[in-house]
Amino acid sequence: MPIWQKTIMLNFKDSYSLSNITTLQIGGPAKKFVTVKTEKDLIEAIEYAVSQKIPYLIIGAGSNLLVSDEGVNSLVIKNEISGISTWEEPKPISQVSVKSGTKLQDLVDYAIIHNLAGLQKLTKIPGTVGGAVYGNAGAYGQTISDHLISVTVLNPHSLTTEQFSNKDCNFGYRNSIFKKNKYIILEAKFQLEKGDLEKMQMEEKEITWKRFVKYPPGIKCPGSFFKNIIAETLPKEILDKIPPEKIVYGKLTAGALLEEVGAKGQSVDGIKIADYHANLFINSGTGTAKAFYNLAKAYTQKVKEKFGITLEPEVQLINLPPLR
Template sequence: MSGISWEKNVDVQPYNTFNVPSTARWLVRVQNISNLYELVNSTQFHNKRSLILGGGSNILFANAQYDGIVLKNEIQGIKIQSEDDQHVTLRVGGGVEWVSLVDYCVQNDLGGIENLSLIPGTVGAAPVQNIGAYGAELSDVLVAVEVFDLDTGQARTMPKDECEPKYRGSIFKDTLKSVMICAVTIRVVKARFYSVNTGYGLIRDVLLELGISTPTIRSVSEAICLLRKRKIPDPKSIGNAGSFFKNVVCDDSIRRSIESVDANTPFYRNPDGTYVIPAAWLIEKCGWKGRQFDNVGVSSRHALVLVNLGRAEGREIVWLAELIMRDVQAQLGLLLTPEVNIIR
């Protein structure tokens, strides 16, 4: 008896946080690695497009139909792989919700990912983007990922360096796009050996507001959750995928050029000598924050968040994103790059 089920003409609107309508020609739910071996050996899989889908929080279906196979990662499990006096190494299924993993670590006083609280999506999607927020990234705790290559039909474990993590990207986003991340291994720190990361100014502000002078893993997580709720609309209420664009990385000559336009331009210097300009500042500087067009708009809370105002189609959100990109380039000479994966 077959272990996988081929669901035909499936509405994927419930599976993307933009809440845009689209239909997948086929959908297969992957609950273990055996499902993947069966999948690649089936004639129905050959010569068809395929898309790996986690929580749908960093994806935009641009068309009314995806003419291929959507592979829904539903591999579960959080297990302690090893432990010493200071650290715990966890092996986590790719289909586990990221917020569930953060909650597990917070509840067990394990530090390292509390600054990534309330980020939507699944654990399997996290290495693709090398998710990051408030001065932390997945790569800070990443040990390895277990992948299944849909092209070769082989499974293997890739240590962190092979994943090539970088700012909002990795080898999985750039060149190795045909693999499903089945499990992720992270190394976190026991609370008594851990120093929380409150270097990001907004975290300190919220902790002060909450009357917390000695922050803990739990209180930092709570502060991050409060910050995110204030800045990013709940996708259950208004469709969005969080930050739509990446921050802009530039050299010193471009930094000085932008500063000549506005001396108050915020910059952050990277260790390699390049500079980061917040994309939200650029978009707001060009007058886009809070603007609305029929079914789509830019959030009034955060200029990086494009929103579905009710019944938007994916193509309408793409249209808005392209308008913003062209205008920022025309006004400031900088090209924005989408962080969200646009599926056409």
């Protein structure tokens, strides 16, 4: 059957503004845009892109993206393939399988309700499980990969599924093999241990409050923009200059360096750096990707000049040149 007949059920949109689906609310149009809710839809969407000879880009909740004002000449596929299932291994361990388009918060809530520990510190990170695995999302010393056993992926060349063990995923700080191989994450399996419900709920509540203060409701941002720096990777002469309190969970925070070069509170063309956090770049409402990019680049250079450290974006730049 020709591809245009097979994909008739999918609702492809033309020139769809990506500012609609990024938490930063910035981004020009995608040539084509489609939301998929099943793996079959996903494969059909990819086949459609191939048949039209246009590239495709899989996204989750758009909470870690800076998309250029010109948009992308691609099919953007928004992954909403969701579902969670669990089963008891020999007690007290439980395994949980999650489809990649599931909201990370749904997984965190599910784990807490089922008294399973290991994901509760990821509470209130917006985004999908697929996006979190792609970037090895983490917070407060916990990461999505800590209790992950395996990932089912779609090989984009053969359109067949493959299994990656935790080790195969090459997880690192905000990094995974999927940033290189561009395989599509379909499902992740976790092995969680029975936890202390009261302790988990306390942790969850505390973190929710901290996040509420840092990211008030309605804030237009992609989370922290730059990655922190793993302290042990820094040369001794640089490390010696850093006050120990600036190193958190073994990382020198990008915010501390940005603060030293006066980033806090700066504002240009609708993009503001938070008064209270130098690594938080916010769209005040009229911001553009260009203004965001230029501001980020200016502060990358200032940090480089003062500390000799090249900051790397944590946020994925779409159709924009590398910052350095």
